[in-house]
Amino acid sequence: MNSTIQELQQRYANLTRTYNQGIIVNPLQTGGRLTDAAKAAMQQFGDGYSVCDHCKGRLEGISNPPIDTFVEKDLPQFIGADAVKLTHGAREGKYLVFHAITKPGDVVVVDRNRHYSSDAAIQRAGLNVVKVDNDGTLERKMNVEDYIPLIKQHRPKLLFITYPDGSVGNLPDVKRLGDIAQEYEIPLVVNAAYAIGRMPISLQDIGADFVIGSGHKSMASMGPVGVLGMKEKWRDILTRPVEGHKGKEIECLGCTVRGTPLITLMASFPEVVERTGRWDEEVAKARWFSGELESLGLEQMGEKPHAHDLMMFQTDVFYQISGKHPQKRAFLYEALKENGIFGVKHGLTKSMKISTYGTSREDLEKVVATFKDLVNRYG
Ligand SMILES: *Cc1c(COP(=O)(O)O)cnc(C)c1O
DSSP: OOOOHHHHHHHHTTOOOSGGGSEEOOHHHHTTOOOHHHHHHHHHTOSTTGGGTTOSSOGGGOTTTTHHHIIIIIHHHHHTOSEEEEESSHHHHHHHHHHHHOOTTOEEEEETTOOHHHHHHHHHTTOEEEEEOBOSSTTOOBOGGGHHHHHHHHOOSEEEEESSOTTTOOOOOHHHHHHHHHHHTOOEEEEOTTTBTTBOOOHHHHTOSEEEEEHHHHSSOOSSOEEEEEOGGGHHHHTOBOTTOTTOBTTTTBOOOOSHHHHHHHHHHHHHHHHHTTHHHHHHHHHHHHHHHHHTTOEEOSSSSOOSSEEEEEOHHHHHHHHHSTTGGGHHHHHHHHTTEEOSOSSOOSEEEEEOTTOOHHHHHHHHHHHHHHHHHHO
16 A cells, blocks of 8 residues: 555654764764754755756856865865865765776775775676785784785786775775885775865875765765865876766766755865864874773774774673673663763674764763773673
8 A cells, every 4th residue: 555645744754863962973973973064054055956056067167156166176185186076975986986997807906994885886897806904813904015915916907995994993004005006006096984084184195096085974074975086197087078968977977966965065174174183182082082991891903002083892891791681782772872872883792883083072981981880880
């Protein structure tokens, strides 16, 4: 039976969420929280195709709102790139590059710590993958020198690395990999979904060919939206025109972000630029937080001392508690929720990911106190 209008109204009217009224620790969400400026702009530009009022045929040529200056001047300056393309997110940026500059059957060398969406993009582009392992310890450290023997053996068309990875938040030596890429004359793609918009990063400094960011992950934006920075030499290939349609490009299927997500990216941009200048404070906060949790018996995975707000902890203490607690595996989620803390996965197992990004010390102290209380009470 089809749903009636009344049923549809019941189901979809008054959609709400509770997380946004609490302390959020989910790494996916801490960098994508909107600024007040973005919320205001969202109201103005919420309608479909709202940025197209003054379009003369090319999205990135629109000057009202100033998308042209944003894409041609401010974004390239921010990430040290010669040219920038807007995308619908990090994965779309990756696929766009893979599709544009490789052929099915080409080899790409990738890091073990990569995100699943990198594999999706690689497989959609029909590439063969060669993997560089991490050190196999709790630290999961990547040694970029390990790319060299695989380059010699497999003659790849592309090198790919994740900076930082989305699992334990490690920051591999991408600058050294940039040198390696240049030495062997193989283009390097850096997936910086957790870097661009949080911390300073420059394609030019790294010596990479492409650097990829995610607006909803790390640039205080409503998604889906992303940025793709590149060296000048790739611009023509990535922006090759659709025959017979001036201003439209093949690789992005004509044009990309046609509305609200882009507006929030632009509206948040001044604050995003400003906050990356305070990255040292974020790292200090993450280290302090990690130390507090370790003193409770949790163990931080990934590099130590840690250099990013995304952290994974082994939580054996909580796993033990879950065995005897009446709420079983849900106890931690429920206890955190009671204290207005959101973002740790329901039905916790033996580890959890936490991000301290943009959260005040005062709020993080509440998180620590809640963990401490649980350990003292049940541990
Ligand atoms: C979150 C994440 C992505 C996906 O970003 P989207 O913009 O949603 O595609 C890609 N790579 C890494 C490392 C991530 O953590």
